Amino acid sequence: MNILVCIKQVPDMEAKFAVAANGVWYDPTDLAWRMNEYDEYGVEQAVQLKEQVAGSDVTVLCIGTDKAKEIMKKALAMGCDRGVHVADDEVFSREPYEIAAIIAEFARDKGFDLVITGMQSQDRGSAQVGLLVAEMLDLPGISTVVGCSLDGDGLALSRELEGGVRAKVRVNLPALFTCQLGLNKPRYPTLPNIMKAKKKELITIAVADLLKVAGRQATTALFVPQKKGGGLVLEGDPAELADKLIGILKEKTTVLS
């Protein structure tokens, strides 16, 4: 099985975000960066399928600045065979339609049997890229996948709906799916695999070679939302905090009486 898995580098969401000087995105300095959580499940699923189907090959693709190679190395250490880094210093301003067009342009003539993406990124959260790639490549696309197994020459997938309900679907290859949290247990790269990954092929393509479309929307302003509700904020020593909280619960709720 010839698999393409697409990953993105995102900031750790626990950071304190500041608006960048351009006013339309967050300031990328002083942030800790990691692989988009949803994509970790994608890498793991690609590697698991490779382990199940002899002769498989997994390409990992990432559009990003030079720094994004960090997560590509992790993906290679998790078991991907080769990396394609699409070098793009403007990655933060790209909308899903442009990102999908770049991926589709790369994948079009490569004969992938399966394309895997995360269902969304943690920063933008648009949940569009995977399905747009499926449209652009004319592949059946299934989103929000929480279960994946081989089924004859296709895949049996389970799509997560609301309230614990799942839809069972079957699809023939070639196909594309997007990963939801909990699809599998992403492995930690082991030291020997991290060493091995250093020897794996990691090529760089300039974004200009793959981006052939114009954007359909643009962020005009990024801002910190005004705090609407927001109650009392308590800070200090744990023992004092506990006393204060107990006092408040006695006053404001009936659970301690």
Added chain:
Amino acid sequence: MKCLLIGEYRQGEMLSSVYELFGFAAGIGAEAALFLVGSEAAVPAADIGVYLADAERYGEYQPQVHQRLIAAAVERYQPDLIVFSHSSYGWDMAPRVAYRLGAAQVSEVVDFVDGEPVAPVCNGKLRRRIALKTARTVLTLQAGAFSAATLPAGSPNIEAVEADEQPRIIFEGYEQAPAADVDLSKAEVIVSAGRGIGKPDNVAMIAELAKKLGGEYGASRPVVDAEWVAHERQVGTTGQTVSPKLYVACGISGAIQHLAGMKKSEFVVAVNTDKDAPIGEVADVLVVADVTQFIPVLSEKLG
């Protein structure tokens, strides 16, 4: 301005989230019509225009086919906006429809200011305003961001829509979550563990506090995905919806999908090391502290 509102039909019924779409359209002063792959019986008895495709024929989940059906309705109604809920159906269909129409798509819209949608970034810590460059736009709306509308009394004006696209996915049916042993919806107090508890051993201190408060313990999704806590205790859109007298969120950031499951709680306490965590928006009290230090102290003081 005209909006085509895309209803959702599951297991024979139209989901009530569609009324929020009507609320959105009314809020921006737009004319609206409903599109539904469903049945006549599921269409609300109201004075609205409806483009109806038969779910018996086209299936409840057949995205390629639904894409063509929606495109056919767009062709007839000529809307400026095609509006979905940001739900498992909406985020799945919206990009396909946008692509087919050559339209821009903005996801999880929470506001609409001077013709520009506003959407969250980074778990709601930031927001952005978006300028649209296409004649038509596809939007998905965050659940709860727009109030539900009451529809005008009357009878619907239904037009059938058809398409002859062949399915490319075989839909084999729904799988329900197994029946739960604990019913969180009945608990008066829920203490929930989030990823911030750090390790599975710390679930015990959360359970202990829940017991001291006479309630049950719950969890956010990552804690369930990591199998530290059973799925039946997950709170949120893909878990339980709860409304206890007291909800204590321990090491939970407050993602919208978690909030959707607990924001009706009467009193919310959040314990988080991050003063800016979005959970602060719904918390009556935000205790800025390390869960592993604070929770044992609190439990002990409760005796």
